[in-house]
Amino acid sequence: MFKINENYLKLPGSYLFSAIGKKVNAYSAAHPDKKIIRLGIGDVTQPLAPAIIEALHGAVDEMGKAETFRGYAPDLGYEFLRNAIAENDYRARGCDIHADEIFVSDGAKCDAGNIQEIFSLDNRIAVCDPVYPVYVDSNVMAGRTGTYDNIAETWSNVIYMPCTEENDFAPEFPKETPDLIYLCFPNNPTGAAITRQRLQEWVDYANRVGAVIIYDAAYEAYISEEKIPHSIYECEGAKACAIELRSFSKNAGFTGVRLGFTVVPKELRCGDVSLHALWARRHGTKYNGAPYLVQRAGEAVYSEAGRIQLKEQVAYYMNNARYIYDGLKEAGYTVSGGVNAPYIWLKAPCGMTSWEFFDCLLEQVNVVGTPGSGFGPSGETYFRLTAFGSYENTVEAMERIKGLEL
Amino acid sequence: MFKINENYLKLPGSYLFSAIGKKVNAYSAAHPDKKIIRLGIGDVTQPLAPAIIEALHGAVDEMGKAETFRGYAPDLGYEFLRNAIAENDYRARGCDIHADEIFVSDGAKCDAGNIQEIFSLDNRIAVCDPVYPVYVDSNVMAGRTGTYDNIAETWSNVIYMPCTEENDFAPEFPKETPDLIYLCFPNNPTGAAITRQRLQEWVDYANRVGAVIIYDAAYEAYISEEKIPHSIYECEGAKACAIELRSFSKNAGFTGVRLGFTVVPKELRCGDVSLHALWARRHGTKYNGAPYLVQRAGEAVYSEAGRIQLKEQVAYYMNNARYIYDGLKEAGYTVSGGVNAPYIWLKAPCGMTSWEFFDCLLEQVNVVGTPGSGFGPSGETYFRLTAFGSYENTVEAMERIKGLEL
Numbered sequence: 001m002f003k004i005n006e007n008y009l010k011l012p013g014s015y016l017f018s019a020i021g022k023k024v025n026a027y028s029a030a031h032p033d034k035k036i037i038r039l040g041i042g043d044v045t046q047p048l049a050p051a052i053i054e055a056l057h058g059a060v061d062e063m064g065k066a067e068t069f070r071g072y073a074p075d076l077g078y079e080f081l082r083n084a085i086a087e088n089d090y091r092a093r094g095c096d097i098h099a100d101e102i103f104v105s106d107g108a109k110c111d112a113g114n115i116q117e118i119f120s121l122d123n124r125i126a127v128c129d130p131v132y133p134v135y136v137d138s139n140v141m142a143g144r145t146g147t148y149d150n151i152a153e154t155w156s157n158v159i160y161m162p163c164t165e166e167n168d169f170a171p172e173f174p175k176e177t178p179d180l181i182y183l184c185f186p187n188n189p190t191g192a193a194i195t196r197q198r199l200q201e202w203v204d205y206a207n208r209v210g211a212v213i214i215y216d217a218a219y220e221a222y223i224s225e226e227k228i229p230h231s232i233y234e235c236e237g238a239k240a241c242a243i244e245l246r247s248f249s250k251n252a253g254f255t256g257v258r259l260g261f262t263v264v265p266k267e268l269r270c271g272d273v274s275l276h277a278l279w280a281r282r283h284g285t286k287y288n289g290a291p292y293l294v295q296r297a298g299e300a301v302y303s304e305a306g307r308i309q310l311k312e313q314v315a316y317y318m319n320n321a322r323y324i325y326d327g328l329k330e331a332g333y334t335v336s337g338g339v340n341a342p343y344i345w346l347k348a349p350c351g352m353t354s355w356e357f358f359d360c361l362l363e364q365v366n367v368v369g370t371p372g373s374g375f376g377p378s379g380e381t382y383f384r385l386t387a388f389g390s391y392e393n394t395v396e397a398m399e400r401i402k403g404l405e406l
Numbered sequence: 407m408f409k410i411n412e413n414y415l416k417l418p419g420s421y422l423f424s425a426i427g428k429k430v431n432a433y434s435a436a437h438p439d440k441k442i443i444r445l446g447i448g449d450v451t452q453p454l455a456p457a458i459i460e461a462l463h464g465a466v467d468e469m470g471k472a473e474t475f476r477g478y479a480p481d482l483g484y485e486f487l488r489n490a491i492a493e494n495d496y497r498a499r500g501c502d503i504h505a506d507e508i509f510v511s512d513g514a515k516c517d518a519g520n521i522q523e524i525f526s527l528d529n530r531i532a533v534c535d536p537v538y539p540v541y542v543d544s545n546v547m548a549g550r551t552g553t554y555d556n557i558a559e560t561w562s563n564v565i566y567m568p569c570t571e572e573n574d575f576a577p578e579f580p581k582e583t584p585d586l587i588y589l590c591f592p593n594n595p596t597g598a599a600i601t602r603q604r605l606q607e608w609v610d611y612a613n614r615v616g617a618v619i620i621y622d623a624a625y626e627a628y629i630s631e632e633k634i635p636h637s638i639y640e641c642e643g644a645k646a647c648a649i650e651l652r653s654f655s656k657n658a659g660f661t662g663v664r665l666g667f668t669v670v671p672k673e674l675r676c677g678d679v680s681l682h683a684l685w686a687r688r689h690g691t692k693y694n695g696a697p698y699l700v701q702r703a704g705e706a707v708y709s710e711a712g713r714i715q716l717k718e719q720v721a722y723y724m725n726n727a728r729y730i731y732d733g734l735k736e737a738g739y740t741v742s743g744g745v746n747a748p749y750i751w752l753k754a755p756c757g758m759t760s761w762e763f764f765d766c767l768l769e770q771v772n773v774v775g776t777p778g779s780g781f782g783p784s785g786e787t788y789f790r791l792t793a794f795g796s797y798e799n800t801v802e803a804m805e806r807i808k809g810l811e812l
Contacts, residue, residue: 064454
């Protein structure tokens with residue numbers, strides 16, 4: 001008789017954003033007349049930039065002709081895209097990353113969930129708390145996290161690194177030694193960034209204790225301060241200890257287009273085993289490449305026109321971020337983030353829990369945010385708003401929040 | 407100190423098609439003047455049908471406008487596509503499968519590789535031998551297959567079900583009881599099909615012993631005989647024991663577009679746990695949906711124009727299949743497949759091994775096929791040719807093969 005993977009049953013509740021979606025849909029069904037403004041899930045709202053639309057149309061036409069039709073993509077992705085990434089995201093910033101160390105995928109979420117597969121089941125993970133739920137959940141599914149404590153809302157075998165006001169939302173080195181360290185900067189959900197100097201300390205720490213850093217840089221396009229690194233490979237020694245995840249979702253509005261990539265440097269080894277070879281094997285065996293169309297769209301992100309248009313798009317969202325940040329400050333909220341990231345992190349008012357404030361905002365003013373507790377125990381009493389709405393909706397949402405009767 | 411997933415190191419050699427690719431590239435680099443004809447990897451060559459191109463252009467335009475832009479897709483896929491699948495692939499064939507039992511993905515290879523995750527690590531798998539390598543390899547990576555015997559080229563904890571001339575390439579019930587049974591019909595690589603009556607016996611067997619059948623129906627569009635089922639859900643009781651994998655790669659030429667789906671019926675349970683809920687959880691946590699563009703392209707597959715155009719495309723490839731089949735017969739080869747599948751399965755001549763014949767074809771006549779041994783020990787001395795080339799290339803390849811000096 002077949003049996004299931006019991007680890008799945010340990011997962012408490014459903015995936016955070018599915019849970020929010022269900023709650024919003026239920027409210028919406030009960031109140032069809034209400035206009036709900038969604039600043040919850042980090043989903044973009046601006047249309048694809050003209051340079052990307054043009055590249056997509058061109059690639060569609062190629063697929064319609066026998067001479068230019070493309071079937072299966074190369075395992076690691078098309079060279080035209082990997083070269084553009086290596087040149088623009090790495091060499092232009094002084095990072096010595098080569099095209100053949102880049103694995104093109106259908107998004108950073110998949111890579112973030114799948115990367116743990118190439119590591120031993122008895123490796124111990126460390127995560128920031130609060131944090132994007134995929135890191136922990138994918139390790140729960142694999143059986144790496146021990147047992148769940150319903151009261152503390154923590155896993156017995158996960159090292160939590162609290163990120164709170166006290167440490168300016170930047171984690172300290174953990175007391176216990178981890179094997180895998182998930183770092184995400186600029187951070188989801190807190191919007192906090194890490195300085196180059198502090199990230200260098202993390203790289204040195206990982207190399208010293210023999211840990212791998214899985215560095216999620218999905219929000220790097222939103223960095224506005226010079227002291228903040230865009231890639232972990234700006235730090236010396238990172239190629240010996242770090243894997244970097246990148247996404248096109250937020251810098252180019254690809255949440256519905258699906259494109260990302262993972263960098264596994266060839267120097268990164270465990271004894272004589274290359275992690276690059278392991279990830280290549282996973283890619284070759286369990287994945288079949290991102291669509292040709294989408295890879296051409298990714299290439300257009302790096303074109304001259306694409307870069308100008310996307311800089312404007314990022315500026316548009318960051319203008320929203322400032323608007324939210326300033327508005328909340330004015331209204332007396334405790335607020336952070338929003339300077340190097342499209343997320344604003346605020347303290348729920350009046351001693352409310354995260355979900356209480358979620359319900360309050362949804363029911364009283366029809367604004368959807370994300371409860372901080374969904375990202376980990378240290379997120380309790382916090383709340384995330386995103387800058388990814390339209391400017392008009394952002395302004396209206398802030399009017400509503402300011403008028404909230406608490 | 408971090409450790410790697412040691413199971414990866416157990417995998418012998420590289421993924422079959424990567425290995426072939428490397429060999430062909432090396433030959434090609436050494437002989438740049440030779441025109442190589444590829445009938446190896448099952449990659450399509452005909453351009454996307456006009457109805458699909460039109461749908462793609464339309465969806466690209468939508469993504470360029472704020473009012474019609476789409477971000478993250480719904481977890482299971484867009485309803486417009488899931489409804490079209492439920493209606494056309496299932497209800498039209500009398501299968502009671504609902505849209506919310508369909509999980510849209512970026513291809514059957516990913517689903518075939520990932521589906522094992524929702525099962526216990528001590529489940530025992532049974533596979534046809536020879537078989538598409540992803541089923542076994544993904545279970546090796548998970549640690550479910552025991553140790554590898556280099557001589558026999560088998561795994562100690564895998565139940566092999568030989569498919570040879572003796573049993574007309576259809577597996578018999580195994581002596582040991584499996585937990586998970588991978589069946590692929592029409593078969594890759596042998597091109598053999600299974601009758602509805604025989605598949606019903608498999609469904610009854612699975613229900614009796616408490617096994618789950620993972621049914622890969624990626625080639626169902628190539629079925630030409632009435633007695634051959636297109637879906638396992640044509641069999642009574644299949645909803646209680648079977649998961650079905652489907653692909654748009656071969657019926658619509660989507661190898662470079664990436665779209666597939668998996669059906670997990672709500673009836674399929676392990677005690678009180680619904681496998682549908684487990685797969686939904688995996689989808690929600692480690693996947694982020696197929697691109698909107700691609701899902702619209704998938705919808706067009708079911709449009710009136712799309713159906714007519716794709717019927718022609720399948721007929722084009724099946725004409726190649728017949729050409730290869732007849733040509734090999736004439737030339738004295740022992741050959742099967744090609745009637746309900748785009749694959750032709752032949753016995754390597756003159757007592758050659760699979761790879762010997764591969765090298766012989768590549769070097770003497772510059773034709774690439776796939777060595778049968780790459781699909782399992784019972785594939786040794788066999789060879790696969792695909793009908794997915796152009797007609798002109800297929801004709802030329804057959805001329806060359808007929809002229810081979812053995």
